[in-house]
Amino acid sequence: MSGATEAAPPPSAAGSPAVTVDAFLGGKVEAVQPAAGHHRSGLEAVLLAASLDSRISGTVVDLGAGAGVAGFCAAARCKRARVVLVEREPGLIACAREALARPANAAFADRVRLVTADIEAPQAERERAGAGRDLADHVLLNPPFYERAGGTRSPAKARASAHVLAAGGLDPWLRAAASVLKFGGDVTVIFRADGLADLLAAAARRFGGAEVMPVLPRPEQPAHRILVRAVKGSRAALKLLPPLVLHGEDGSAFTPGVEAMLREGRGLASVNRAWHGGRARPS
């Protein structure tokens, strides 16, 4: 989608399945992703990274980072930020490590740290792994998009799929985000649009000042995604923002603003001026 597979599968981490190398932000980021069997990141991860102000200088934590696309794009865009990727699957951490060694990522690799930890693990365990309390100024969250239907999947299979939300839905994700965030820090989530009520309910317990941006495939179609930013400890009112529209009425081309985010690393706030409180933002 937004990542073009630019190379045939290179020699991969020992014992890992076949991988592809996918380019993002016009080649400023290369991700190593399993060729099959896992969620493959694309548009959503890039939009999530584009939600950040490129001038930030604190720590960005990507929870459930997968192979690292969102976190890498954040590091590439925000040149003064440190980025921590938290992912429970060792195979995906191996992919992220392999990617960080690639020359294309040299500009930001030394600002990215990898942590193998389950976001649902107890606080003490996450702390030991390096994803403890008050670590983050900003959290990026691209949770699994779908609920597990019934109990038919084996735990191992369910764990293997980043498409599937565990029991408890979004709540563990927002709880983990609140735990790693400093007071006043923000979480930005990309999720299914039809999960809006669930997401607002999960966020309401710990966050305020939510900004909700509908993401529309085309100008006259309902949103299929939402981008929601919320601030830990805030009591500010919710804002429902003008939508981000991906494509025009017809055809497969992205709208110019979205194209600029995907290919050039432009920031969402420069494309949709209401994002992030309406403050004008560079790139």
Added chain:
Amino acid sequence: MSGATEAAPPPSAAGSPAVTVDAFLGGKVEAVQPAAGHHRSGLEAVLLAASLDSRISGTVVDLGAGAGVAGFCAAARCKRARVVLVEREPGLIACAREALARPANAAFADRVRLVTADIEAPQAERERAGAGRDLADHVLLNPPFYERAGGTRSPAKARASAHVLAAGGLDPWLRAAASVLKFGGDVTVIFRADGLADLLAAAARRFGGAEVMPVLPRPEQPAHRILVRAVKGSRAALKLLPPLVLHGEDGSAFTPGVEAMLREGRGLASVNRAWHGGRARPS
């Protein structure tokens, strides 16, 4: 705003305060509204009525109808529908009665029934008043927009203001809507955009298949209103729709679609094609 005060105050119902006569839908509807001291209906009421498919033939109940602007506009647009206005303030019911006697409203006056009842009254009491269970195919809801701040207002004063939500917020309104609706009937609510989470939470207990339409003052500004339609007993997923934009980037003129709703009684679904499941609708 959308209603032009067309006449000097006429002789009003005995003992009632000064009123104005305000025209809506290009003169197809005239409302008699208290000149001061009450919420005066306008744009929101007309949008709410525009949300209905003009071809419906069942019963529309306007809960908390005020002086009747939304209900009258619904009756004027939906020529086969019966409309029941439920309002607890006798003075507003008197205004509505006075309006129904005006020649301008003759085309629909015989399809409108007035009920003096509090939406928070017990079911049996509402039943006796004529707003009981399973009455409605469609409910229109334009609840007070603001929470009561603290306990400083006298109960009498709080009751007098249709701007002020009583304790319990939106929940009593959605409960009353569910009570008067038939199974499978729908409620449409207009509310403050920053109350989105509260509205979704209150609706979740009794309704499904929500359609959420942000209403933006201008294309690049956050929504100030939301229009939400939901179906009693439905388990369908929420849809977040493309926004309705009231004005252009500059100036005070309405966008053409909104102008057509306000002046000609056009339907929302003909202006924003995603409304109401995306089924094309005649005006």
